[in-house]
Amino acid sequence: MANDPTVLVAEDDDAIRRLIELTIRPFATVHGAGNGAEALAWLRSNPAPDLLVTDIMMPGLDGLTLAKLVKRDPKLQRMPIIFLTAKSRPMDVVNGINAGARHYLTKPFDRNELLSKVKDILGIRG
Secondary structure: OOOOOEEEEEOOOHHHHHHHHHHHOOOOEEEEEOOHHHHHHHHHHOOOOOEEEEOOOOOOOOHHHHHHHHHHOOOOOOOOEEEEEOOOOHHHHHHHHHOOOOEEEEOOOOHHHHHHHHHHHHOOOO
């Protein structure tokens, strides 16, 4: 839908990416990327989405590096980021927030918690 918010999901596990997409799709137009490099290419060739949801541990370009590149790009730097990752140590969370994440969620994740964070960022009520 033309006026829906846009969300890019970067996740190398196809099943998890599909689950994230299905969770968000009722409220936004969702695009998927299988790794950080694919996500960065999409970001550079499309209008900035309203939100990036990304894993950290992906082959090639990882999510932390992706976030840092996003935050250095004038076109993208204001885009909110949610990390959704298996990395759950306190230092991992600190690194994620320092890389620019608005929220840091760990796997296995609760779909309702993810949706709550997404809706909050996108300004969706109800």
